[in-house]
Amino acid sequence: MPKIAINGIEREVPVGTLVLDACRDAGVDIPHYCYHPALSPVATCRMCLVEIKGQPKLATSCTTTVGPAPKDNPEGLAMEIFSNTPQVADARAGVMEFLLINHPLDCPICDQAGECKLQDYSYNYGSGDSRMHETKRRYRYEDLGGKIVIDKNRCIHCTRCVRFTQEISGGAELTVAQRGSKLEVTTYSGKSLDQNPYAGNVVDLCPVGALTSRDFRFKKRVWYLKHTPSISRHSALGSPITIDHEGNQLFRFRPRPLEGRKDTFFISDAERAAYERYNAADRETHPRLKAAATSFEAVRDAFLAAGGPVAVIGQGTFGCDAAQRLGELASAEGLRYGSGDKTIPVVLPKLQTSADGVLNRRGFTERGFRFAQLEELLGKVRAGEVKAVVVLHDGEFSSAKEENLLNQILMAAPFSLAFEIFQSDLGRSATAWLPLTSFVEESDFIVNHDGELRRYQKAIEPPKGTRTLPAWVKALQAVPVPA
Ligand code: SF4
Ligand code: FES
Structure with a gap:
C-alpha cells in the first residue's frame, strides 16, 4: 500500500482511497456538505478543500484519490496532504461567507x-x-x-x-x-x-x-433527545435505526448507518412512522382468561390444567431470545411452528431489496420453528393430537389469510394462550392472553435474511403489567409445564 502524509503524519492507505476518507480515518476532520458516501460525487460546495504538495491549487478532497507511490521511489510518499494551512483556513472561511x-x-x-x-x-x-x-x-x-x-x-x-x-x-x-x-x-x-x-x-x-x-x-x-441503537422491526432486513426518545416517549426512528454499508443509510417512510405505534397509551396490560381480566396465576393454572401435548406458534418478527424461550414450551421439537407472512418489501434497487417481511425468519428457523406449516398444525389440533396452543403474535405482520388460519387453530384447540403487545381480535379469541413488552421496551437480537446478527436495546420503560416473553415463560416454568 502506498504511504501518504496527512499534516505531516505518515500512514498507509490503499490506492484509490478518497483523500476525504483517508483524512477522516486518520482522525482529521474535513468539513463537507455535498459529499455523501452513498451518493455520486459532484464537488460543488468546495468546503472540503485541502492542500496537496505539488498541486498549484487547493483540491477537493471528496473527488481526489490517492495514487500509487512514485515509480522512481517506491518507498516514498504517494501524496502529502495538508488540511491545516492558512490557505485552507482562508478558503473554508470564504466558502462559509458565500454560503451564508x-x-x-x-x-x-x-x-x-x-x-x-x-x-x-x-x-x-x-x-x-x-x-x-x-x-x-x-x-x-x-x-x-x-x-x-x-x-x-x-x-x-x-x-x-x-x-x-x-x-x-x-x-x-x-x-x-x-x-x-x-x-x-x-x-x-x-x-x-x-x-x-x-x-x-x-x-x-x-x-x-x-x-x-x-x-x-x-x-x-434535538438536544433534549436520548438516542438508543435499535433495528427497524418493520423492515424486511431489520435495518439498523436510532430511536430518539425523551421522557418515556418516542419521537423519531432514524437510520443508523453502519461503517462501509451504503445500504444502511436509508429507511422507508413506513419504518420511520412506525414509532407512533409504540407510543400508544391505551394498551391492554392485564392478563385475561376467557375475556375477563385476571391474575397471571389464574392464567398459569389454566394452562397447566389444560395438559399436553402443547404446540407453539412463534411470529418471526420477535427476537431470538423470545424464540428460544417460546420453543421450550412446545412438548416436542416438531410442534414449533412459525408465522408472520405480511410482506413489507425493501425496494432500493441499487442498494438492497427484499420481498420477505419476516425479519427474523432465520433466527426462528435455527431454533426449530417451521414456517408455512400451519395447515399441518390445524390438522393435528382437529385430530386431538395437540391439546394446547401457545401463540406469540402481532397482528401487524400477519396477512388476513394467516389470521384466519390462526383463528381456526385457536378455535379448534381445547386451550390456547396468546402473547401479544397490542391485543388483537385473534388475541381476544384465545382462551388466555398475556401482555408483552414491545421491541422498544426490551433488548434482544435477530438474525436477518443475510445472516447478519442485529441487536436492539431497550429505549423506554414498558407499561406496568407487561413483561418480556422470556420473563413470562420463566414464570410459567416455575411449576412443571404439561408434557
Ligand atoms: S441544502 Fe438544499 S440541496 Fe442540499 S439537501 Fe438541503 S435542500 Fe437539498
Ligand atoms: S464536499 Fe462539497 S466539494 Fe467536497
Missing part, C-alpha cells in the same frame, strides 16, 4: 439547530464576518407533499436531496431550477414527494434545515 450570504439567521426557530452542519462549520471554520449588505433572497415555506417541508432560504444547493431521488429512490421528483442567485431546489411540475416511499431520507441528507419533516417539525429540540 442568503442564509437567514433563524437558528433559534430552525428544527435543524443542534444537528446543523452550517452551524457547526460556521462556528469552527467561518470568519465571523459578512460583507453582504444587500437584502437577502426570500422564499416562503413550501410543502413538497404532505411529508416534507422545504425552506429554500436555508438551502445551500448541495444537491444531496436531488441526487437521492435520482440515484437511490429513483423517482427523480426533485431538481435544481433557475441559475445564479435564483437557483432553487424544487419538484418537477406535477410531481410530489408523496409518491416517494423513501422521501423522509432527504431530511437526514440535508446538511442544513432546508428540508424538514412535517411530522417532527417543532416537536422537540
